[in-house]
Amino acid sequence: MRPPSVDAVARGLADIDLPHPLLVDAARAAIAAGDPDSARARATETAATLLRGVINATGVMLHTNLGRAPLPAGGGGGGPRWRYSNLELDLATGRRGSRRNHAASLLARACGAEAALVVNNNAGAVLLTLAALARDRAVLVSRGELVEIGGGFRIPDVMAQSGARLVEVGTTNRTRLADYAAALDATGEAETGLVLQVHRSNYRIVGFTEDATTAQLATLGVPVVADIGSGLIDADTPWLPGPPPGWLAAEPAARQTLEAGAALVTFSGDKLLGGPQAGVIAGRRDLVEACARHPLNRALRPGGLVLAALQDAALAYLGRDVTRIAFWAMAATPVVDLRRRAEAVAARCGARVIDTIAVAGGGSVPGQDIPSAGVAVAGDLAGALRRGDPPVLARVHDEETVLDLRTVDPADDDVVAEALSAARG
Numbered sequence: 001m002r003p004p005s006v007d008a009v010a011r012g013l014a015d016i017d018l019p020h021p022l023l024v025d026a027a028r029a030a031i032a033a034g035d036p037d038s039a040r041a042r043a044t045e046t047a048a049t050l051l052r053g054v055i056n057a058t059g060v061m062l063h064t065n066l067g068r069a070p071l072p073a074g075g076g077g078g079g080p081r082w083r084y085s086n087l088e089l090d091l092a093t094g095r096r097g098s099r100r101n102h103a104a105s106l107l108a109r110a111c112g113a114e115a116a117l118v119v120n121n122n123a124g125a126v127l128l129t130l131a132a133l134a135r136d137r138a139v140l141v142s143r144g145e146l147v148e149i150g151g152g153f154r155i156p157d158v159m160a161q162s163g164a165r166l167v168e169v170g171t172t173n174r175t176r177l178a179d180y181a182a183a184l185d186a187t188g189e190a191e192t193g194l195v196l197q198v199h200r201s202n203y204r205i206v207g208f209t210e211d212a213t214t215a216q217l218a219t220l221g222v223p224v225v226a227d228i229g230s231g232l233i234d235a236d237t238p239w240l241p242g243p244p245p246g247w248l249a250a251e252p253a254a255r256q257t258l259e260a261g262a263a264l265v266t267f268s269g270d271k272l273l274g275g276p277q278a279g280v281i282a283g284r285r286d287l288v289e290a291c292a293r294h295p296l297n298r299a300l301r302p303g304g305l306v307l308a309a310l311q312d313a314a315l316a317y318l319g320r321d322v323t324r325i326a327f328w329a330m331a332a333t334p335v336v337d338l339r340r341r342a343e344a345v346a347a348r349c350g351a352r353v354i355d356t357i358a359v360a361g362g363g364s365v366p367g368q369d370i371p372s373a374g375v376a377v378a379g380d381l382a383g384a385l386r387r388g389d390p391p392v393l394a395r396v397h398d399e400e401t402v403l404d405l406r407t408v409d410p411a412d413d414d415v416v417a418e419a420l421s422a423a424r425g
C-alpha cells in the first residue's frame with residue numbers, strides 16, 4: 001500500500017491550532033517514520049511546547065519552571081488576576097523544559113535554520129556570538145562594515161568587549177574575496193574564529209564600491225556570521241498578499257543569507273521582524289548550542305513577556321497572517337486605501353489630502369521611500385497635537401502640519417480627526 005500524501009495527512013490535522021507548516025512537519029515526520037497515524041500525536045506534542053498561560057496549583061508561589069512571579073492577567077470582569085506560564089516546563093512530560101523551546105524554535109523554522117537562540121537585543125546577539133565563537137581569536141571584518149548603528153553600538157567596541165581580535169579587511173569602499181583570503185592567510189585558519197559580515201543598516205556607500213557576497217565568503221572555510229540587523233525573515237515575503245515590495249530589494253534576509261552559506265545570522269526582533277525588542281542568533285545547531293552554553297547567555301536571556309510576544313510574531317509568519325504583525329500590516333496597505341481614509345479624515349476636520357513619503361525607519365532600508373498618503377493643515381500644530389490626549393505626533397513641512405496615515409491604525413482615524421480639530425481651535 002502506498003503511504004498517504006503529506007498533504008492529505010496534514011489536512012486531516014486542520015483542527016489542531018497550529019500554523020499549516022507545522023502540521024506539514026508533523027505529517028512528514030510521521031510518514032518518514034512509517035507511521036502516518038502518529039501525525040496527530042506529533043502535532044499535539046508540538047502544540048504542547050508553545051508558551052501559554054497555565055494555572056499553578058502546586059503551592060510554590062515563585063515557581064522557577066513557571067516563570068517565577070506570575071504576570072498580571074488583567075482581572076477585568078471577574079477574570080483571573082494573575083497567570084503563570086510554561087516558560088521552563090515541558091507540559092508533555094511535566095519535567096523541566098527550556099525557555100528556548102517555543103519562540104526560538106518557531107523562529108528557526110520560519111527562517112529555515114537548524115536552531116535559534118533569543119537574547120535581549122541584537123547588540124547582545126552579536127556580543128554573545130563573538131564571545132562564544134571567537135574569544136582570543138581573529139575575526140575578519142571589511143573596513144566598509146566597521147559601522148556604528150546608533151545608541152553606542154560600534155562594531156570595533158563590541159569586538160573588544162567580546163575578547164575577539166578585530167582584523168580589518170579591504171578598504172572603506174571596496175573589499176573583495178581576495179582581501180579576505182589574504183587576511184586569512186596572514187592570521188592562519190586555526191587562529192581565525194569567524195568572518196563577520198555586518199549589514200550597514202543606516203547608511204549606504206554609493207559610487208566606486210565592491211563587496212564580497214555571503215556565498216563567496218562561505219568558500220573561505222571559516223564560519224561566516226552575518227549580522228543582517230533588521231530581521232527580514234524571508235526575501236520572498238510569503239506572508240504578504242502580493243510580491244515583495246520594491247523598497248525591500250537590497251535588504252538581506254535571514255533565510256536567503258543562510259542558504260547562501262552563512263553559518264549564523266543575527267538580527268533584531270523589533271525592526272523588520274515587527275516583534276518585541278529581542279536579538280536572534282539563528283543557523284548551524286552546533287554554533288547556536290555553543291552560544292547557548294556561554295555564561296553571557298544567562299545574562300542576556302529574555303523573559304516570558306518578550307518570548308510570548310516573539311512567539312506570536314513567529315506563529316503569524318508561519319501562518320502567513322500578516323494582519324497580526326503591525327509592521328507588515330502597515331507596510332502592505334495600498335496607497336489607495338490610505339488616500340480613501342485621508343479623505344474621510346480631511347472631510348471631518350477641514351484638512352487637505354496629500355501624498356506623502358513614509359519610511360521603514362529604525363535604521364532599516366535606508367534611503368528607501370514608501371509612497372503614502374495623509375492630511376495636511378496650514379501652520380505648525382505639532383506641539384498642540386503632541387500635548388493632546390492621546391498625544392498625536394505629526395511632521396511639519398513647508399509651514400504645514402502633515403499627518404501620514406500609513407502609521408496610524410485605521411481604528412484611530414476618528415481620534416486623529418478630532419485631535420486635529422481641537423488643535424486648530
Ligand SMILES: *Cc1c(COP(=O)(O)O)cnc(C)c1O
Pocket residue numbers: 121122123124126149153198199200201227228229230267268269278279363
Ligand atoms: C540594529 C542593528 C544592531 C543593533 O540591534 P539592537 O537590537 O538595537 O541591539 C546591530 N547590528 C545591525 C546590523 C543592526 O542593524
